[in-house]
Amino acid sequence: MVGLKDVAERAGVSAKTVSNVVNGYRHVTPATRRRVQQAIDELGYRPNLTARHLRAGRTGIIALALPELGNPYFAELAEEVIAYAAGRDYTVLLDHTHGRRDQEVLFIRGVRAGLIDGLILSPIELENEDLAARGSDAPLVLLGEREYEAPYDHIAIDNVAAARAATRHLLELGRRRIAFLGARHGRTRQPAHLRLRGWREEVSAAGAAAGEDLVATTDGYTRADGARAMARLLDSGAAPDAVFCYNDLVAIGAMRTLGERGLRVPEDVAVVGFDDIEDGRYCAATLTTIAPHKQAIAREAVDALLARLRPGPAATPESSVSPVSPEPPRHIRPGFALIPRESTLGRP
Amino acid sequence: MVGLKDVAERAGVSAKTVSNVVNGYRHVTPATRRRVQQAIDELGYRPNLTARHLRAGRTGIIALALPELGNPYFAELAEEVIAYAAGRDYTVLLDHTHGRRDQEVLFIRGVRAGLIDGLILSPIELENEDLAARGSDAPLVLLGEREYEAPYDHIAIDNVAAARAATRHLLELGRRRIAFLGARHGRTRQPAHLRLRGWREEVSAAGAAAGEDLVATTDGYTRADGARAMARLLDSGAAPDAVFCYNDLVAIGAMRTLGERGLRVPEDVAVVGFDDIEDGRYCAATLTTIAPHKQAIAREAVDALLARLRPGPAATPESSVSPVSPEPPRHIRPGFALIPRESTLGRP
DNA sequence: CTGAAAGCGCTTACAG
DNA sequence: CTGAAAGCGCTTACAG
Numbered sequence: 001m002v003g004l005k006d007v008a009e010r011a012g013v014s015a016k017t018v019s020n021v022v023n024g025y026r027h028v029t030p031a032t033r034r035r036v037q038q039a040i041d042e043l044g045y046r047p048n049l050t051a052r053h054l055r056a057g058r059t060g061i062i063a064l065a066l067p068e069l070g071n072p073y074f075a076e077l078a079e080e081v082i083a084y085a086a087g088r089d090y091t092v093l094l095d096h097t098h099g100r101r102d103q104e105v106l107f108i109r110g111v112r113a114g115l116i117d118g119l120i121l122s123p124i125e126l127e128n129e130d131l132a133a134r135g136s137d138a139p140l141v142l143l144g145e146r147e148y149e150a151p152y153d154h155i156a157i158d159n160v161a162a163a164r165a166a167t168r169h170l171l172e173l174g175r176r177r178i179a180f181l182g183a184r185h186g187r188t189r190q191p192a193h194l195r196l197r198g199w200r201e202e203v204s205a206a207g208a209a210a211g212e213d214l215v216a217t218t219d220g221y222t223r224a225d226g227a228r229a230m231a232r233l234l235d236s237g238a239a240p241d242a243v244f245c246y247n248d249l250v251a252i253g254a255m256r257t258l259g260e261r262g263l264r265v266p267e268d269v270a271v272v273g274f275d276d277i278e279d280g281r282y283c284a285a286t287l288t289t290i291a292p293h294k295q296a297i298a299r300e301a302v303d304a305l306l307a308r309l310r311p312g313p314a315a316t317p318e319s320s321v322s323p324v325s326p327e328p329p330r331h332i333r334p335g336f337a338l339i340p341r342e343s344t345l346g347r348p
Numbered sequence: 349m350v351g352l353k354d355v356a357e358r359a360g361v362s363a364k365t366v367s368n369v370v371n372g373y374r375h376v377t378p379a380t381r382r383r384v385q386q387a388i389d390e391l392g393y394r395p396n397l398t399a400r401h402l403r404a405g406r407t408g409i410i411a412l413a414l415p416e417l418g419n420p421y422f423a424e425l426a427e428e429v430i431a432y433a434a435g436r437d438y439t440v441l442l443d444h445t446h447g448r449r450d451q452e453v454l455f456i457r458g459v460r461a462g463l464i465d466g467l468i469l470s471p472i473e474l475e476n477e478d479l480a481a482r483g484s485d486a487p488l489v490l491l492g493e494r495e496y497e498a499p500y501d502h503i504a505i506d507n508v509a510a511a512r513a514a515t516r517h518l519l520e521l522g523r524r525r526i527a528f529l530g531a532r533h534g535r536t537r538q539p540a541h542l543r544l545r546g547w548r549e550e551v552s553a554a555g556a557a558a559g560e561d562l563v564a565t566t567d568g569y570t571r572a573d574g575a576r577a578m579a580r581l582l583d584s585g586a587a588p589d590a591v592f593c594y595n596d597l598v599a600i601g602a603m604r605t606l607g608e609r610g611l612r613v614p615e616d617v618a619v620v621g622f623d624d625i626e627d628g629r630y631c632a633a634t635l636t637t638i639a640p641h642k643q644a645i646a647r648e649a650v651d652a653l654l655a656r657l658r659p660g661p662a663a664t665p666e667s668s669v670s671p672v673s674p675e676p677p678r679h680i681r682p683g684f685a686l687i688p689r690e691s692t693l694g695r696p
Numbered sequence: 697c698t699g700a701a702a703g704c705g706c707t708t709a710c711a712g
Numbered sequence: 713c714t715g716a717a718a719g720c721g722c723t724t725a726c727a728g
Contacts, residue, residue, distance in 0.1 A: 003721055014699045019723060027697055044483045048462030050401045051721035054704050059398060069427050070626065075417040082444060094442050096430060114396030135392045223630045256630045282571045282604045284632030351705055362715045367707060375713055399705035402720050
């Protein structure tokens with residue numbers, strides 16, 4: 001490991017001068033700068049980021065904790081967050097929770113303390129009490145459908161409004177038996193709560209079928225979950241003429257089952273998803289979906305987090321009493337759009 | 349920020365004792381341990397990982413530099429690497445190269461010096477000369493189809509053999525005009541070199557059509573690239589009865605175009621992909637593909653990298669002369685399998 | 697414009 | 713079983 005001192009020694013200057021050169025400090029004689037630069041090149045010196053981070057009291061790293069990358073929505077969102085954060089000179093450390101409460105709790109409690117400056121979490125199973133008992137003061141921003149009472153910034157599109165828009169689209173096409181695919185059962189509060197509510201409000205308002213026989217639960221939100229739930233729904237005799245799915249993966253799984261059963265999309269059953277993942281645009285019947293503005297979500301999440309980071313090492317010892325972020329927590333609602341495609345409109 | 353000293357002070361012990369408790373060192377009196385633990389809980393102390401890393405001379409972080417997460421193959425591979433590395437007590441920092449040479453060069457040159465212990469890179473455009481001029485001694489493991497002369501461990505399935513297996517499958521089904529979709533043109537050596545070669549060898553050996561009119565180039569490896577290339581191929585009058593695609597994304601794009609043109613898969617055109625991404629299992633015609641053993645790839649890559657990491661801080665100053673890894677670089681070939689599905693066999 | 701010294705928060709020989 | 717001190721590789725007031 002070649003360090004600053006080695007460079008300083010070789011160039012015949014002090015460590016500070018090398019540091020000045022490395023960090024582009026202006027007041028260095030051209031001759032000195034050249035000599036230092038040469039020593040750096042000859043030794044192949046690279047500044048040690050860990051040392052820099054310790055000294056600075058910040059790392060420029062933020063964690064993004066998502067359920068999993070296997071869901072393209074999260075992969076696409078992660079790419080947006082990483083790209084936007086990079087533009088703000090931050091590195092993103094990706095963590096997986098697998099949608100498990102214990103993992104989610106671990107992250108908000110502060111594993112990674114000192115390594116990350118702040119955290120963006122997209123929770124699935126996390127509960128209010130977990131946030132209350134947090135015991136870490138690193139800035140935290142929450143993402144996605146789940147809502148909490150704890151005082152943290154929360155970035156999410158209006159899920160109820162989006163679900164209503166999706167349902168309305170199906171109603172306007174004349175569908176009357178619209179199923180909802182992807183409700184969750186289990187020990188915790190419904191993660192799919194808001195989208196289910198939007199569906200229920202809209203079908204009820206239209207006087208269309210809103211019975212529980214049209215609600216299919218799933219264990220998770222994968223294609224396999226969607227395929228199974230669709231099969232169960234068809235077997236139950238519920239005879240839907242449309243399905244609104246929790247997300248695109250569930251919708252893609254549902255369409256596969258419909259195809260296997262010889263049912264045509266959209267003639268027999270129209271399908272709407274949620275997320276606008278790339279796959280949906282290449283299905284045999286391209287998928288109508290709700291497109292959350294991912295780029296805006298990423299931008300708002302990163303901006304919200306950075307706004308709550310201390311600018312650097314605590315300015316003065318006294319400032320540690322009441323450091324920063326007296327700003328009240330914000331509820332930010334990026335936009336979304338309904339994208340009608342072949343799974344509801346048919347092929348042009 | 350509450351540090352070790354604060355805990356020590358509150359518990360009335362030295363920093364070392366706190367450190368002993370935090371790190372589960374055995375020889376601590378139960379009473380002392382209890383007192384320290386209580387101070388930790390009361391103060392909400394979390395050890396600062398950056399300080400620990402600096403002290404240890406290692407961070408337990410390895411970087412995984414991939415082209416992009418938008419390609420599910422890389423997202424799925426990343427999940428495997430992250431999971432396996434976690435089991436070996438390593439954290440993975442994901443970096444994107446976007447398949448750009450300048451980005452790939454940046455990573456092998458050692459941005460992230462001191463922050464990561466080693467690097468796994470899946471290169472697209474990187475050249476031999478870039479590796480030769482590397483100027484960083486952090487352990488590096490290479491992944492994927494591109495092959496290099498530089499002395500680094502390289503993990504990849506046998507791409508030529510896999511491409512031959514895919515092509516043979518189509519030949520055995522009686523196809524004679526098998527196109528290859530996804531050759532790359534451009535300023536650098538073919539990234540798709542080996543798969544193209546496998547296709548060429550196999551069709552030639554079978555005496556089937558091997559003309560350049562059956563080779564369609566693409567700019568990248570996305571669904572859109574596949575859709576466009578398929579359209580171009582059909583418009584050119586090449587009239588293939590099968591296509592072997594560089595990867596599943598290209599194949600999915602190709603199938604979409606075939607559907608739009610009213611061509612049936614596999615009756616009119618059989619399709620084989622490469623990667624075995626999840627999407628392929630839910631297409632209208634499920635996708636026949638080459639399944640690289642992703643888990644094995646992830647395991648081998650991480651193991652190869654960890655085998656070359658110094659175990660901790662340099663044992664003695666002298667050991668820095670010839671540190672470790674005298675092991676010659678290895679070429680590791682995880683397995684693969686051909687998975688026949690509806691896109692070549694039809695629906696049962 | 698450049699240097700000497702202190703310190704970021706840990707861990708680890710070295711003593712006792 | 714526990715403590716005092718040094719040091720990981722940087723940067724930053726403080727001097728000069």
